[in-house]
Amino acid sequence: MKLNPIQACVSAASLFAHPSLSICSVAILIGIMASPAHAELASQAVPTQYKPGAYCSTDTKAVVPVIAKGTQNKAFVADVFCIREQLKPYQAEHQPINTRFQAYKANAWLSYVAHERNEASLTKASRYALAEALSIVEALKTNQVDKLPLTADIPPTSGLQRPDLWASLLTIKQTPAFTPLVKTVADSEVKLIWAEAEFCEFGWRHSREHYNTVDRWVATAELTALNTSGVDKQSFNALKTQYLARLKPLAATKNSKESCRGAVLPYIEPPKVGIAEPSPQPLPPHVVPVASPH
Numbered sequence: 001m002k003l004n005p006i007q008a009c010v011s012a013a014s015l016f017a018h019p020s021l022s023i024c025s026v027a028i029l030i031g032i033m034a035s036p037a038h039a040e041l042a043s044q045a046v047p048t049q050y051k052p053g054a055y056c057s058t059d060t061k062a063v064v065p066v067i068a069k070g071t072q073n074k075a076f077v078a079d080v081f082c083i084r085e086q087l088k089p090y091q092a093e094h095q096p097i098n099t100r101f102q103a104y105k106a107n108a109w110l111s112y113v114a115h116e117r118n119e120a121s122l123t124k125a126s127r128y129a130l131a132e133a134l135s136i137v138e139a140l141k142t143n144q145v146d147k148l149p150l151t152a153d154i155p156p157t158s159g160l161q162r163p164d165l166w167a168s169l170l171t172i173k174q175t176p177a178f179t180p181l182v183k184t185v186a187d188s189e190v191k192l193i194w195a196e197a198e199f200c201e202f203g204w205r206h207s208r209e210h211y212n213t214v215d216r217w218v219a220t221a222e223l224t225a226l227n228t229s230g231v232d233k234q235s236f237n238a239l240k241t242q243y244l245a246r247l248k249p250l251a252a253t254k255n256s257k258e259s260c261r262g263a264v265l266p267y268i269e270p271p272k273v274g275i276a277e278p279s280p281q282p283l284p285p286h287v288v289p290v291a292s293p294h
Helices: 005-015 025-029 074-091 097-114 124-141 163-172 182-202 204-226 233-250
Strands: none
Touching: 074 097, 074 124, 097 124, 097 182, 124 182, 163 182, 163 204, 163 233, 182 204, 204 233
């Protein structure tokens, strides 16, 4: 069975009880997680167009919630609900970790879209969010999850204002803690892109609530990660520091919108760690049998 990068990482981490082998340094030893020059986006990997009215089967129509009076384009709201229903089987715990991550991320993108409540009122950023969600759904349905980037680029409708939060999320994804935190990481990544898109369009005052939310989510996730079995705190903090150093040059100065053009997020390979071979044990001294006297 072929393991995806995170599965291999978690499996390998469970085999070695050496602190220096946490943070998926074992992954390097088995040749996984090659860093792409450009991570791209889900919508670039599996391009898919929105098809109005094509997402609600007879079964899902029966469970579509009552849509409030006055809601414009109720069919669009129903479509978003039905797409989210289709994602649930892929979020189940028996699914591979990358499948779960992508399904949760698609759901988070749809939360972004649902905030607009109306296709006609979608901003450029939320139209992008819809394209991302639909691309992930298509990849899940057609067994093309491997085409989706685990660490996607920040889209051109957003920017990089909080390198500290991105450093934490990128680090968590390279630890065994990613498995229990898969939903939190997916939600946090999209929420952070959402916050930064709001900043780019409206400024700090409008985006503050979104930043406060993702601040809480990431702080809780990092605390959980540091207390997860197999995660070495020193290695975690060292990798996070490296990510922060790589991300800071991509960020704009505070209250500046100069970074509102997207960004390619880095991937840092953990240091290779050799596995020491056990020292040969000395042979027991040769004992010459003594002949018994007659």
